[in-house]
Amino acid sequence: MAGSGSPILTVDGTGRRIAVVASSWHDVIMAALVDNAVSTLEDAGAAATVVRVPGTFELPVACRQLADHFDGLVALGVVIRGGTPHFDYVCAGATQGIIDVMTRTGTPIGFGVLTCDTEQQALARAGLPDSPENKGREAAEAVLATLTAFDAIRT
Ligand SMILES: Nc1c(NC[C@H](O)[C@H](O)[C@H](O)CO)[nH]c(=O)[nH]c1=O
Numbered sequence: 613m614a615g616s617g618s619p620i621l622t623v624d625g626t627g628r629r630i631a632v633v634a635s636s637w638h639d640v641i642m643a644a645l646v647d648n649a650v651s652t653l654e655d656a657g658a659a660a661t662v663v664r665v666p667g668t669f670e671l672p673v674a675c676r677q678l679a680d681h682f683d684g685l686v687a688l689g690v691v692i693r694g695g696t697p698h699f700d701y702v703c704a705g706a707t708q709g710i711i712d713v714m715t716r717t718g719t720p721i722g723f724g725v726l727t728c729d730t731e732q733q734a735l736a737r738a739g740l741p742d743s744p745e746n747k748g749r750e751a752a753e754a755v756l757a758t759l760t761a762f763d764a765i766r767t
């Protein structure tokens with residue numbers, strides 16, 4: 613299980629159809645996030661479909677297009693601060709946009725967007741062999757656990 617503070621979840625993905633929506637900046641880190649999310653979903657018995665978008669700012673619109681066609685989504689991105697406030701707007705816009713899709717559609721979205729000041733911070737959370745944390749796995753586990761919780765609520 614990933615780093616300190618990560619919840620201990622028992623996740624079952626049997627019969628679930630999950631779309632992994634992934635941005636395309638910082639390709640090495642993104643590849644690790646996507647690979648870990650997909651393997652976590654498939655190891656849990658879910659069917660995973662990967663959909664790529666240009667950047668993290670485009671994640672919400674892609675999530676909205678997919679939310680009615682999948683049981684759940686995983687949103688993955690890597691945003692690394694540059695020299696202007698652009699980082700703040702991309703991160704805030706994507707985060708609020710993903711929240712809006714989730715609350716308006718009722719489709720759970722595992723949040724796997726890394727918002728980092730440095731590349732080193734992102735690498736440490738990517739689930740690479742020497743990464744202390746695995747945010748791709750965490751986001752995948754979260755969406756499956758949420759769907760399980762929904763089942764309990766509905767019974
Ligand atoms: N700087 C990063 C970006 N910027 C691009 C935006 O996400 C967006 O694609 C652009 O503004 C066009 O609409 N995106 C990332 O995912 N990561 C970054 O570090």
Ligand SMILES: CC(=O)[C@@H](O)COP(=O)(O)O
Pocket residue numbers: 691692693694695696697698699700702
């Ligand atoms: C977070 C970003 O969009 C980043 O690439 C912007 O860099 P800058 O603020 O130097 O334009």
